[in-house]
Amino acid sequence: MRLSLCAAVAVLAVALAIPAADLGAQEKSADDTMVSLGAKTLAQPCPVWVIGSYDKAGRPNVMTASWAAICCSQPPMVTVSLRKATYTYGNIIESKAFTVNIPSERLAAAAAYFGAVSGRDVDKFAASGLTPVKSDLVNAPYVKEFPLVLECKLVKTEELGLHTMFIGEIVDVKAAASILDAKGMPDVTKLKPFLLAPGNADFYGVGASIGSVQELGESVKK
Amino acid sequence: MRLSLCAAVAVLAVALAIPAADLGAQEKSADDTMVSLGAKTLAQPCPVWVIGSYDKAGRPNVMTASWAAICCSQPPMVTVSLRKATYTYGNIIESKAFTVNIPSERLAAAAAYFGAVSGRDVDKFAASGLTPVKSDLVNAPYVKEFPLVLECKLVKTEELGLHTMFIGEIVDVKAAASILDAKGMPDVTKLKPFLLAPGNADFYGVGASIGSVQELGESVKK
Numbered sequence: 001m002r003l004s005l006c007a008a009v010a011v012l013a014v015a016l017a018i019p020a021a022d023l024g025a026q027e028k029s030a031d032d033t034m035v036s037l038g039a040k041t042l043a044q045p046c047p048v049w050v051i052g053s054y055d056k057a058g059r060p061n062v063m064t065a066s067w068a069a070i071c072c073s074q075p076p077m078v079t080v081s082l083r084k085a086t087y088t089y090g091n092i093i094e095s096k097a098f099t100v101n102i103p104s105e106r107l108a109a110a111a112a113y114f115g116a117v118s119g120r121d122v123d124k125f126a127a128s129g130l131t132p133v134k135s136d137l138v139n140a141p142y143v144k145e146f147p148l149v150l151e152c153k154l155v156k157t158e159e160l161g162l163h164t165m166f167i168g169e170i171v172d173v174k175a176a177a178s179i180l181d182a183k184g185m186p187d188v189t190k191l192k193p194f195l196l197a198p199g200n201a202d203f204y205g206v207g208a209s210i211g212s213v214q215e216l217g218e219s220v221k222k
Numbered sequence: 223m224r225l226s227l228c229a230a231v232a233v234l235a236v237a238l239a240i241p242a243a244d245l246g247a248q249e250k251s252a253d254d255t256m257v258s259l260g261a262k263t264l265a266q267p268c269p270v271w272v273i274g275s276y277d278k279a280g281r282p283n284v285m286t287a288s289w290a291a292i293c294c295s296q297p298p299m300v301t302v303s304l305r306k307a308t309y310t311y312g313n314i315i316e317s318k319a320f321t322v323n324i325p326s327e328r329l330a331a332a333a334a335y336f337g338a339v340s341g342r343d344v345d346k347f348a349a350s351g352l353t354p355v356k357s358d359l360v361n362a363p364y365v366k367e368f369p370l371v372l373e374c375k376l377v378k379t380e381e382l383g384l385h386t387m388f389i390g391e392i393v394d395v396k397a398a399a400s401i402l403d404a405k406g407m408p409d410v411t412k413l414k415p416f417l418l419a420p421g422n423a424d425f426y427g428v429g430a431s432i433g434s435v436q437e438l439g440e441s442v443k444k
Contacts, residue, residue, distance in 0.1 A: 194432055219331050
């Protein structure tokens with residue numbers, strides 16, 4: 001996604017673009033030698049999202065995924081990569097639908113659990129005490145207690161190797177009223193999503209604001 | 223990605239899986255009415271990564287992307303979605319390569335700037351004072367001052383709508399020695415990546431650990 005600025009600001013900015021902000025000169029850290037770590041999936045941060053689906057018998061299942069992102073703005077789409085071995089893989093192939101459920105920090109244990117056991121062996125909703133709700137728009141369940149949910153229709157799959165990419169069109173987003181800001185948008189400080197940092201063993205929360213995207217960008221242009 | 227546990231723990235966990243932890247019962251918030259927000263790209267958190275590429279004349283360019291994720295573990299792959307209108311789009315189509323550069327918080331202004339102007343109009347490296355380095359493995363530049371870099375060969379593109387998904391195989395990861403932990407992995411608390419929360423105007427840092435993924439998962443199983 002290219003970050004947006006209003007047209008007037010953008011025109012002004014281009015006109016003023018001179019190398020006044022020499023960010024490179026500030027960057028003399030203790031040890032900036034670049035070390036090769038090999039061909040690994042070491043990108044940070046990654047989201048912790050929970051994928052909801054029904055199996056052939058109509059039983060709801062959930063699994064946790066971090067190889068996932070928004071992948072198109074228009075139409076709005078999200079991608080999630082799953083291994084063929086997962087129960088969710090077969091569910092989505094059959095049902096052509098899934099939900100992306102975004103947990104708050106206080107439900108981090110549920111998200112970790114949903115990633116540690118298989119729906120073939122366990123009813124994860126029953127085991128965690130959380131509640132499946134049938135989407136009224138797609139053939140998939142969402143987690144009632146998770147405050148932000150994307151309801152998705154499968155539009156494409158892409159076999160990549162160990163993982164298969166599922167691309168879904170977002171047909172609606174549902175949010176708990178308690179996490180909305182004054183403009184009716186999800187407030188990250190109320191939602192409190194969390195993240196995975198491959199290479200590290202813990203989940204991490206979202207920290208403080210480090211500034212307005214627009215103002216940060218303008219600080220370099222001026 | 224399904225979160226991993228060692229086999230012994232997994233077997234034990236399945237054997238013990240009983241609904242002792244009733245997480246649902248803890249969840250009676252002030253207002254949990256679900257509100258429909260429409261078909262929008264409102265998923266959180268999203269990464270803030272900077273994509274490096276060369277144009278036909280060999281000039282290095284960078285742009286900021288948040289519609290991006292790891293998408294396969296084996297072979298290791300990353301996906302980034304870009305609009306056709308971006309300068310980077312044509313660069314990657316031609317060069318079949320790109321880098322994913324992960325900035326630290328202290329370089330948030332550069333990342334915001336790289337997302338606010340086009341490489342057609344401005345030499346973003348010169349304007350920011352940051353340094354392009356040619357990858358020795360792929361035909362793309364990386365940002366010397368950014369502490370974590372994925373060097374990628376383009377393997378597939380997928381036209382989705384406003385955005386096109388670029389899927390790259392990660393051929394190497396390079397990290398500044400100063401951000402590595404004792405095991406030689408990137409330490410998120412030293413890297414200090416940051417994130418975008420669509421619906422909010424600011425960048426946000428990574429907060430504190432909220433616990434070990436393995437221990438959080440086991441707390442539900444027991």
